[in-house]
Amino acid sequence: MTENAPEGGSHARTGPVATATGAQRTITAAIGEALVSARGLQKSFGDRRVMRNVDFDMLVGDITVIIGKSGSGKSTLLRALAGLTEPDDGRIMFDGEVVFEDRQRTPVWKEVDSYIGMIFQSYTLWPHMDVAKNLTLAPRKKLGMSEAEAMERAKRSLAEVGMSEHLHSRPAQLSGGERQRAAIARALMMEPKLLLCDEITSALDPPVAAEVLGVLRRLKEEEGIAVALVTHDMAFASKAADRVVFFHEGEIAVNATPDEAFNRSDNAELKKFVDAVRF
Template sequence: MSQLTNTGSRRRVEPASSTITASHGEILVSARGLQKSFNDRMILKNVDFDMLAGDITVIIGKSGSGKSTLLRALAGLTDPDAGRIVFDGKVVFEDEERTDDWRDVESHVGMVFQTYTLWPHMDVLANLTLAPRKRLGLSAAEAKERAEVALAEVGMSQHLRSRPSQLSGGERQRVAIARALMMRPKLLLCDEITSALDPPVAAEVLEVLRRLKQEEGIAVALVTHDMAFASKAADRVVFFHEGEIAVNATPDEAFNRSTNPELKKFVDAVRF
């Protein structure tokens, strides 16, 4: 277990030891004993989960197995019923509530959804600059400069003044990723962001995430059914089964050497 220390009113935690091997840096996210129920149905069952800074973790499993609930808990969109979450060395959830430290780090956690959630009446620039101007207090010029950088990172520089209705599905998803990048996140959470896209377009969006990892050092947690991407780009593959993490392994271990029968059955059903 981690050792918790008090430094004034701020709580900090030394990262717990983990079964995963560091490949890019220190543990960025450490969750212990997460539980969550909806309508008397337990969705997360004492989930322990670690992520390293700069890694891509692909989360797979059947619908309803707990994948998206874990992402929403890490993003602060859902509070677990029990457990603890440590982000970047700070305890951000404990004793059934968000701690004061969550306000300090939540801007470093970005989330991208399957449905883009772009404002249709705003152009791309306005969609990207709204949150950082309100939450970070950036000036219009500062926000525009940051937007130009974010769009360049996802290959969308030419669409600064476009409306969402003028963009393809893949382009809208890239804009959604750029919007998350506006807050300069250390962790990007992606929930089925390519499921509505044609395979070639999905491959382009996933390549953007791989490049962000390599060039910016952003950690990515990605819920997907794209096993081809998982096998090629993931540093870790996490398989959820009935609210529990049944497998946490490298792609080679998960797809080629795992003896877990439920994982084998799932992979065979969505075989790349």
């Protein structure tokens, strides 16, 4: 996938992806089964190691909230899963198939990368295009959709995030929450099975963040999309998460339910982090 173009799909939709050879791959993982599995991921930038032997699983229909200090490895993991960063070592599997191994993407990656969407804090909407063109650009270029087909899908995606009336609005005419929902709609255009969200509510007021949370919950419940969400907002994390993953110095120190992580964990670093960001 590319950073500025939407990629993706969803569990309730069919949407197989055409490969360069004409073959198609349909996602087979069901609700509660592993969609993504990463083992032994390592990544360094110069002398700084940001991921150390990271083992990570995501289940279809779950929201996994990833927390930890800045620089602890959270966003690097998302970017590795999205194909925007290559780990130095380790293996990544998607729907039971190896998509990264021996420091490179396997041929299977090209068959599944369109099922993965990433949404950024900065929205990455093209300011000179209206919402419709922002949404239809990638499907027309990557999937060869006609203008009419892409527009129909744009209308459906906007309806899913409560933005139908903004089809022809420019990003500058939207509020922060509306821009973030438009970014989610753009990711939905590629019909993702996996949504990777990096600090998407950090610039939003609590009521607007709650709206975005409502959209993500609806997508995971109605479409079966797996969501990984990096955030520093502990209230948002506790409401959103099916699983909480706490990164500390490049390692996953805690992987637990929200109740276990926030109320019953004996991990000193997690307690210190939660106390620091709450107050």
